[in-house]
Amino acid sequence: MSGVEPGTPCWADLATPDLADAKRFYRQLFGWTERVSRQPQADGYITFLLDGRAVAGAGPSAATGEIPVWSTYVATDDADLAASRVQAAGGQVVVAPFDVFDQGRMGVFADPGGATFSVWQPRAMRGAEVFNVPGSLTWSELVTPDPDGAHRFYELVFGWHLVNGPTGPVSYPAWRCGARIVAGVTPLREGLPAQLSAYWSVFFAVADADAAATRAAQLGGTILVPPGDFPQGRLATLRDPSGALFSILAPAT
Incomplete structure (x- = not known):
């Protein structure tokens, strides 16, 4: 799986009512370019x-009025088995596993x-091809009460399995899958919208969190939590112009 093992966050995608503006915003913030799917059904x-x-x-x-959101995908060998485990553990199957053309099989829970x-159960599409460099995925965190x-x-x-996470002056709870630390978990932070009862946050690496937060605001985004120092590094929580929540992280050395 190109280095992404089962049980590890492997992809993130954005559902937005303004795809054209999302292209503009993230292109100018992270230097991204785009490749459009050739499948007519991919919309x-x-x-x-x-x-x-x-x-x-x-x-x-997917629907008019749907809240813009960044979604976290966890790699799996068997999406259907994951759905069964979610139900057995007290969770909900929001969208039952289905095939995404020849790219892979996914479910939403x-x-x-x-x-x-x-x-994400990979086939032709394995997930992200680069991590932990400026402009790429670097961390995933569950914010929950x-x-x-x-x-x-x-x-x-x-x-x-719960362990102490990335090294730093403060103990930080995180999850280990095999030998790897794969995600963090934290209570709800002050300054975030009250309607966010629990959610997965995606973090994109940046070289300078302060400069990136300022740039996001200049491009029409919103700074929800200003840059600050945490065990993982210096981070900020932002919204893009359509309202999708995401975080940026300049990792600790």
Whole structure:
């Protein structure tokens, strides 16, 4: 799987009511280019590229009035088995597993706290082709009012085990899958919209969090949580011009 093991976040994509403006915003923020799907049924789905390599995707919102959102995908060997485990662990199957042309098989689920996430069983499309460099995915984090319940759920679904996360002066709970730290978990932070009861946050790496946050605001985005120092590095939480939430991270050395 091109280095992305089962149980590891492997992809993120954006559902937005204004795909043209999303292209403009992220192109100017991260230097991305785009490749449009040739499948008529894909409804204009695009793959964002960084130096020619896939980093994320975007497509139109499924329904009028749907909240713009970045979705986290976790790699799996068997999307249908993942769906069974989600139900057994007390979660919800939002969209049952289905084939995405010859690219892979995916399903959309919600954990007991209401945070939605997807799984990706790869075929022709393996997931992101680059991670942890400026302009690419670098971290995934569950923000939830019930961390203890989340620990139990994701251990049953993906076999994740709770550990102390990335090194730093403050203990940071994170999940390990095999030998790898794959995601973090944190309670809801101050300054975030009250309607966000639980959600998965995607983090894109940047060289300078302060400069990137300023640039996002200049491009029509919103700074929800200003840049600050955390165990993972210096990060900020932003909204794009359509309202989709995401974070940027200048990783700690």
